[in-house]
Amino acid sequence: MLLVLLIRGLTLPGALQGIMFYLYPEPSRLADPQVWMEAGSQIFFSYGLCTACLTVLGSYNKYNNNCYRDCLWLCLLNSGTSLVAGFAVFSVLGFMAHEQGAPIEEVAESGPGLAFIAYPQAVAMMPLPQMWAVCFFIMIIVLGLDTQFVAMEVFMTSVTDQFPTVLRKTGRREIFLLFFCLGCFLSQLIMVTEGGVYVFQLFDYFGYSGASLLFIAVFESLAMGWVFGDERMFDIIEDMTKTRPNFIFKLCWKYLTPLVSLVSLVCSLLQYKPLTFNRWYVYPDWAYALGWLLALSSILLVPGWALVHLLTGKGSLRERWHLLCNPDSKLPLTCKQRTKIEETSCTAVMKVLVSTEEN
Known part of the structure; x- marks a missing residue:
């Protein structure tokens, strides 16, 4: 879906303006600590660092899984996807700036405003806006769902490992997950109110x-x-x-x-x-x-x-x-x-057996 939106965005008038804004560096901003903070936050978010996601998912691998190779691929694919997403976003924002006759700095949003305000406004200006709006929001929904699946798995695996005798019995893990999801759903309803954002x-x-x-x-x-x-x-x-x-x-x-x-x-x-x-x-x-x-x-x-x-x-x-x-x-x-521990244990057992037989 991201590639589809990228190709569509690159065919729009003003897309080049958005791409140039995305790629053209400003060396003076390198001295701004906030730029590095934003870059670090992006790495933390996209790689799932310090949230136990990688630890939990990795715990389901076989012991001889090549974690070294997996980590390298994770970095390459994740950063590559972020780079492609930037082209998809800024090509459409360039089109929006072109249509409104405004500088792209005024059009570009950050945070949730980009996904729920700026980008939908740009989609509404395209030919067949309903189709592109459906494509965009399906992508957003699927992205949110797979993130939520991982978040739930992190919590469930951690709690199950903490209380194995209680939750590893048949059906108990699923029942606990059901009640946990219902609790999260009810507590998050405030997010979809008029003041939810x-x-x-x-x-x-x-x-x-x-x-x-x-x-x-x-x-x-x-x-x-x-x-x-x-x-x-x-x-x-x-x-x-x-x-x-x-x-x-x-x-x-x-x-x-x-x-x-x-x-x-x-x-x-x-x-x-x-x-x-x-x-x-x-x-x-x-x-x-x-x-x-x-x-x-x-x-x-x-x-x-x-x-x-x-x-x-x-x-x-x-x-x-x-x-x-x-x-x-x-x-x-x-x-x-x-x-080594098993060999030591076996040796100790054999010594006990031999001494017992001799006695």
Whole structure:
């Protein structure tokens, strides 16, 4: 559908103007931290980072699945699709600017305004607008559905793994999923009211973007690169794929990713701008307070959960801290480790049997 809309957009008058606006760089904007923040947010959204999507979906693969190759393809296909989508969008916005006789800067929208205001207005100006409107909104609906399927699977898999004895019995997982979906549906009905986009932007701006995502990214990268350990991760990937990853991944896990995430987090807080609706309406103070509560509901879970384990653990404070900051050494992570443990167990059993027979 995206390719169909792209081809149609490129045949419209003014499409070249939109494409030039899309591709022509402005070097001065590279010094603007907000540009890099928007780029980082796009990567987080499109790749599904820090939301457990990749972790959950990857957990259903076979052990010897080539995760190294899958990650490379994911990056190429995802970024390639985003690039094609930009051509499809800006060719139509160029047509809209041409029809209205206005600069494309005034036509281009960001956020939900692009999908639900600017682009539909441009579609309405095309020949056979009903057909193109149906095509566009079918694409939007399907895009939303597949995103929702993944989001539901992340939640269901996490809860099922947390309570396996309860939810892994026949039919219980499906019943729980039904009630969870009904609860989400009823709670989200406010989004389709006349003021729904007002609430939607509040959730979108504070709930799943900016500081909350970057904060989780910092701790995830530190946990993976330093607590779990880059060498241990290299051993697992080599055991799964029979090839050892490039050394640059180690630099990214330990230094580059945490540093970039931390700098982005600090910049997002320093460059914070009040949320506006339709470029002119400024939200009231109570809305900002509600928004920051949404953001803190995700941020505070990380130090809060660590603090609970730190206070309830056994041993001295130093011993508890050391235990929490190190992975379980007894956990078999690779086939070699599991084989070694199994061989050790078999040897111990054989010794017991021999001694029993001798006695």
